[in-house]
Amino acid sequence: MARSDLLINLVKSGASGDKHTLGKIVDAIVAEERAKNHNIVADRIEKAYRLSDSNWNGKAATLMNAHSSESNARARDFIAEVKPRRRFEELILPEVTMTAAQQLVEEQQRASLLRSHSLEPRHSALLVGPPGNGKTSLAEAIAESLAVPFFVVRYETMIGSFLGETASRMKRVFDYARTTPCVLFFDEFDTVGKERGDTHETGEIKRVVTSLLLQIDDLPSYVVILAATNHAELLDRAVWRRFQLRLPLPSPTQKQIASYLTALSDRSELKLGASPQQIAKSLGKVSFSEAEEFFLDLARRQVLAAGEETPAQIAKQQLKIWASRVLGPLTQKQDDNAGTPTT
Template identity: 50%
Template sequence: MLADQLAAAYANGVNGQPQSMSTSPSPIADLVYETCSDRAFDSLILPGTVAKECRALIEEHRRTDLLRSFGISPRHRVLLVGPPGNGKTSLAESLANELMVPMLSIRYEGIIGSYLGETATRLRKVFDYARQRACLLFFDEFETLGKERGDEHETGEIKRVVSALLLQIDSLPPHVVVVTATNHRELLDRAVWRRFQLRLELPRPTQQQATEFLDRLFAQLEFARGLQASIFAKSFRGASYSDIEDFVRDLARRYVLAIPNGDVQKIARDRLAAWKSRACSESR
């Protein structure tokens, strides 16, 4: 890792003099968003199997030295699958926080180029940068790059991109945790699946999980602590965590604007009726 950092600093230096790595801008700022997450893993509501596997992954990276003393490497390739709004990005952020590493999120508008070989070249630049240090490399909407190569409607260029992407993922060292997320598993190339040591599904919340999530959200709002989460959860059958969070935020906005005469129970019923109406129209 240090050798790669020194080589990058020397290559980016002026007149052969390496720049200060702490002050120089990221050489791939137009290709990734680099952030430091503060989302705690315990703040998420996850299926039991998913939570167990993720805790095991975190422990493997925290005790890497022990594993390596036995010639074993920690798992570092994770594929998240599930409908939108159910915590895939949040889970990636929490993993970065628990592992105490920066999170590099791919910017597809910067990665995908219109010229032959341009996308693969930019991808290689991202992977070369990521392997210089411990980090979490996150690909949201992974089907954008990991498309099925057997699709007759795709061009030869996307097939070369998928091949290059898979080779780069294979060559990543264990200190780079790569997390990919997709809403459309059917679009992924078949070879993508076997690249990932952890394949986790994040479904929509059950009624019990929706109740727990609402309880947490209501507890954060002083005026909403009298609301019964279990009653509202029945109305959110089939909704995502994002849908529930949007409802609570909308409730908070309407209540604040109604101060000092706001009736939280009445506003909650009104907002719930509006949400149901919108959900019905979207399902048609």
């Protein structure tokens, strides 16, 4: 209770100072207390802050709550809440990327200790790498570790055709995210974070990027914003500065693919039909996503075979089919460069 009284007195004493900064601090404290299910304390803090503002009255509160509810309902159209399916122990990541991601989680989990030393936890990361190598999985793992909602921005509904429409919708998304501790995830981030100096882009895109940068700057630290891109070279230069962490997720090596297949086999108790190293070598340069798809092919065929074919026979057949597949542009480029000497 002593700590609760201290927080309430802190809000009262700070109300006469910088209102913008104070509002962000109050939001952070309230969200933290609600995350701990300390709803009574959170309500008292909000009440103390409101009473300290001489302009606050019951009518304003009613109007604000009504407006907030309407805005939240509209914002839900532009995000999808996804249940995280991945955990850190399931991922195979570069050591530096894994360490940085776990530090981010630890700082969020121990935010109270940091704030007691006038420090805020880091809460933004840019995930960069080729498709299928774990960017979305890492974002899910962070949300799963923090046990907070995982919100994925839906571009198909957020991007509008009228002037200013996209920027307005984006603001609603950020306003909604501020209402609770969460992970806000922008996949294919280059869609909305493009370089403003590109002469081929319209003025609307430039306004969207400017609005995006302002919204990120104003985001409280209890909201973790993660963005993933396959085309880092397309991002606006100012976008890079907004992210406290910039984590690489490169294409996996054969050894990593073998380890990934082994982990999938162990978790599902499914026999691969060949050594993981042999399969990894036969698959060639593939992403983690492609390796998982191949593993699922094996699983489907073994279930449908109902014991009439051995795992080894199925693996041989599926590898033959895999070898005859049509390569995508990225895989084709990798294969073309495989024998090219580098300096």
